[in-house]
Amino acid sequence: MATELPQPAQSGAPLQQQAPQPTEPMAADSSKIGEAGKAPRSGLRNALGTATTYLVLSALSVIVLFPIYMLLLRALSSPLKYISAGQPLYPVFIEWDVFNRAFGQASLGRSMGLSFVVTFTIVIAQLLTSVLAAYAFAFLEFPLKKLAFVLVIGTLLLPIEVTLIANVEIIRKLQLLNSVQGLTFPFLATAVGIFLIRQGFLGIPRDLRDASELDGYGHMRFLFRVAMPMSKAIIGSFVVIAFLGAWNQYVWPRFATDRGAWQTVQVALRTIGSENPGELNLGFAAAIVASLPLLVLLIFFQRQIVRGLTAGAVKG
Amino acid sequence: MIYTVPLGLLLGVMLAISTHRRLKGIKIFQTIFSSTVASSVAVASVVFITLVNPEIGYFKNVPWLSLRDPNSALFAVSLSSVWQNLGLTFIVVLASLQTVPDELIEAATLDGYGAIRRFWRITVPLISPALLFLGIVLVVNALQAFAQIEILTGGGPGGATETLLFKIADPRGIRPLGIRASYSLGLFVLTAVVAGAQYSIMSKRVHYGD
Numbered sequence: 040m041a042t043e044l045p046q047p048a049q050s051g052a053p054l055q056q057q058a059p060q061p062t063e064p065m066a067a068d069s070s071k072i073g074e075a076g077k078a079p080r081s082g083l084r085n086a087l088g089t090a091t092t093y094l095v096l097s098a099l100s101v102i103v104l105f106p107i108y109m110l111l112l113r114a115l116s117s118p119l120k121y122i123s124a125g126q127p128l129y130p131v132f133i134e135w136d137v138f139n140r141a142f143g144q145a146s147l148g149r150s151m152g153l154s155f156v157v158t159f160t161i162v163i164a165q166l167l168t169s170v171l172a173a174y175a176f177a178f179l180e181f182p183l184k185k186l187a188f189v190l191v192i193g194t195l196l197l198p199i200e201v202t203l204i205a206n207v208e209i210i211r212k213l214q215l216l217n218s219v220q221g222l223t224f225p226f227l228a229t230a231v232g233i234f235l236i237r238q239g240f241l242g243i244p245r246d247l248r249d250a251s252e253l254d255g256y257g258h259m260r261f262l263f264r265v266a267m268p269m270s271k272a273i274i275g276s277f278v279v280i281a282f283l284g285a286w287n288q289y290v291w292p293r294f295a296t297d298r299g300a301w302q303t304v305q306v307a308l309r310t311i312g313s314e315n316p317g318e319l320n321l322g323f324a325a326a327i328v329a330s331l332p333l334l335v336l337l338i339f340f341q342r343q344i345v346r347g348l349t350a351g352a353v354k355g
Numbered sequence: 356m357i358y359t360v361p362l363g364l365l366l367g368v369m370l371a372i373s374t375h376r377r378l379k380g381i382k383i384f385q386t387i388f389s390s391t392v393a394s395s396v397a398v399a400s401v402v403f404i405t406l407v408n409p410e411i412g413y414f415k416n417v418p419w420l421s422l423r424d425p426n427s428a429l430f431a432v433s434l435s436s437v438w439q440n441l442g443l444t445f446i447v448v449l450a451s452l453q454t455v456p457d458e459l460i461e462a463a464t465l466d467g468y469g470a471i472r473r474f475w476r477i478t479v480p481l482i483s484p485a486l487l488f489l490g491i492v493l494v495v496n497a498l499q500a501f502a503q504i505e506i507l508t509g510g511g512p513g514g515a516t517e518t519l520l521f522k523i524a525d526p527r528g529i530r531p532l533g534i535r536a537s538y539s540l541g542l543f544v545l546t547a548v549v550a551g552a553q554y555s556i557m558s559k560r561v562h563y564g565d
Contacts, residue, residue, distance in 0.1 A: 089378065096373060100387045103370075106438060107390070109405040109413055118411075126413060196551070200499040200520050201543045204535055287395035289502040294524060305397040309506050319411065326401040333393035344392065348443055349450045349485070 114323035118316060137324045141311065145321050147328060149300065150307040153219075154286060154329075157303055160223045161285040166278055169232030174262050176233065177240035178248060194230045199291050207294045217301040222292055226285065235277050235350055239270035276347035279340045283347075286332060304329045358433040359440070360493045364486065366437065367444025372478075375452045385449065392442030399439035400506035407431045407507070422508055425515035432516055435503050440496065444489055451485035452478070495549050498542065519545075 113121065117132040124131045141147045175181070176188055199206065206225055215221035243266055251261045267274060292303040299310070308329060312321030337344060370388045374381055394402065406412050407420050414420045420431045455478060463473050479486075501520045504510060510517040510527075522530060523538045 092373070092376070092378065096384045099370060099373065100384060103388055103391065103438075103441065106402045106406060110402045113405045113411075122411060126411075196547045197543070198495075198499070198546060200501075200523075201539055201546055203520075203524060204532070204539055283392075287397075289395065289397050290499075290520070290524065293502075293505075293526075305395055305502075308397045308401050309502075322401060323405065326398045329395070330393050330398050333395075337390070337393045345446050345450055348392070349447050 110323055110326060114320050114327055116320065118319040134320065137320050138328065140318075141321045141324045141328065144318075145307075145311045145325060146300075147304070147307070147311065147325050150302050150304040151328065153222075153301065154304040155332075156219055157222045157292070158282060158285040160219065161226045162278060162281045164223070164227040165229050165232050165281050166274070168228040169236050169277065170262070170267065170274070172228070172233045173236035173240055174258070174266065176237045177243075178258075178261075178266075191230050191233055199225055203290065203294060206291075210295055215295075217296050217298050221295045222301075222303065225291060226288075229281070232277050232281065235273055236270060239273035240266055243269055272346065273350075275340075276343045276350065279336060279343040280347035282336065283333065283344070358430055359436045359497050360490060362433070363437040363440050363444055363493055364489060367441060367448050367489070368486075370441070370445045371448035371452055372474075375449060388445045389442045389449075391439055392446060394439050394442075396436075396439060396500075396502040397506065399435050400503045403431075403435035403438070403503075403507060407434075423512055425512050428508055428512060428516050432500075432503050432507050435507065436496065436500065439503075440493060443492070447485050447489055448482065451482040455481045491549055491552055495546060498545055498549070 112128070112130050114137055115133050115135070116130045117134050120132040121127075121130075172191070176184065176191075202225075210216055210221045210224070213221075215224070247265060248261065251265055256264065287305060288303070289305045293306045293309075296302055296306070299307075302310075304325070308322065308326055311325045312318045312323070374384050374388060391399070404412065406414050407422055409415055409421065409423050412420075412422075418424070419427050420434070422428045422431055459477055459481075460473060463477055468476065498518075499520050500518045501524060504516050504518055504521045505526055508516045510521055519538055519542050523535050523542060525535055
């Protein structure tokens with residue numbers, strides 16, 4: 040294997056390899072805490088440092104993964120037998136049918152289906168409203184544009200948590216409690232999407248807009264043929280984080296419904312399996328199932344997630 | 356819930372720094388550390404039932420994680436938020452670290468800067484926008500904590516884990532509407548201050564596309 044030779048920790052600075060390091064005591068320390076771009080060291084120390092790094096990273100991984108392992112363990116073990124076995128770190132009396140039962144008696148299928156419907160409705164509506172509004176704010180001139188934009192951004196100050204009581208009242212008066220409409224209404228448009236996509240559109244040169252106008256492109260054709268394809272990175276990131284946000288919602292669906300049949304999966308997690316101590320593992324199995332869509336998202340759209348989550352945090 | 360912010364940031368930075376290096380298999384560790392981004396607050400709360408629930412939790416006998424003790428209950432609940440937000444914190448800090456130019460670190464090393472001095476004088480200032488952003492997101496999340504409270508403690512013991520939003524939402528229906536509305540106003544003011552700060556950061560330092 041090519042990696043048997045001692046490698047400088049940071050391959051960018053091979054020339055310094057033999058140079059004595061004035062910072063040796065700290066460098067030793069840094070192998071534990073970890074420090075980007077630390078000075079390369081001599082062979083043996085380097086190998087030791089690498090081993091320590093792996094050891095520390097593995098220990099940290101165990102800590103991060105332990106809660107997930109416990110969830111799997113408790114989902115598969117028979118709840119009562121697990122406790123009478125003294126809560127060991129291995130599964131006891133494995134019940135492989137726990138997922139079947141979660142879908143059967145706990146009607147996990149229905150709440151998962153509802154979650155999908157609600158999430159897709161929200162994501163599609165947010166995409167549509169955000170793209171159109173972003174287009175208007177980026178390319179059109181109209182009276183009170185600045186004020187309108189400030190108002191849109193101002194809605195960031197009124198998250199659903201703040202307006203919860205009033206909004207539940209409105210939904211109740213409209214008789215939309217326990218309905219897909221009620222579950223989605225407050226989230227059909229979002230300032231975050233408008234802001235992000237507008238930023239993307241603002242990066243498109245005006246000349247391009249003028250050129251396509253000369254070519255006879257109307258607003259819609261320019262939007263769909265030029266502006267959106269050119270901003271597909273940012274639009275993709277937005278769609279993925281919108282999905283993440285909509286799927287994970289808890290507070291609104293919790294209070295916009297008062298019947299079990301209308302609980303989204305996140306809300307249903309609170310009660311599944313909690314009535315009967317012998318069926319506690321149904322709840323744990325449901326939590327695993329509820330995370331699967333996001334796991335798939337994480338695997339296939341990692342780049343978009345990272346870009347979406349870091350928008351606003353990292354200077355480009 | 357303010358526990359979560361410094362602890363979560365510290366852990367996220369630690370994990371990000373320890374995986375920000377060229378090493379065989381580092382991608383695996385990066386994936387592991389970002390994995391909790393796939394968990395919602397509700398899922399994380401159910402996960403923590405297996406750990407801190409007073410009857411069936413694995414750590415039910417650890418005094419400083421006890422949900423029965425008003426002094427430790429909030430800390431135990433906060434840990435579930437720390438864990439749930441770890442993926443986000445890790446991803447954002449790592450992405451930010453990757454924008455720190457290697458040459459800058461090397462130049463500082465040649466100038467005789469030690470590892471600790473390099474970290475505080477160069478790395479921290481350069482990733483500070485990310486830290487500020489995370490600080491704000493985590494503070495807002497903490498202010499609006501609800502699911503973890505309802506699922507793990509129901510506000511107990513003795514109201515020790517009732518957050519502002521828990522009092523507003525009032526799942527047990529014990530508070531008059533007027534009181535809940537005034538709590539909402541309080542939450543609005545707090546969120547507004549934090550969100551205002553967020554907007555001013557976003558408009559200055561937004562990162563888009565590549």
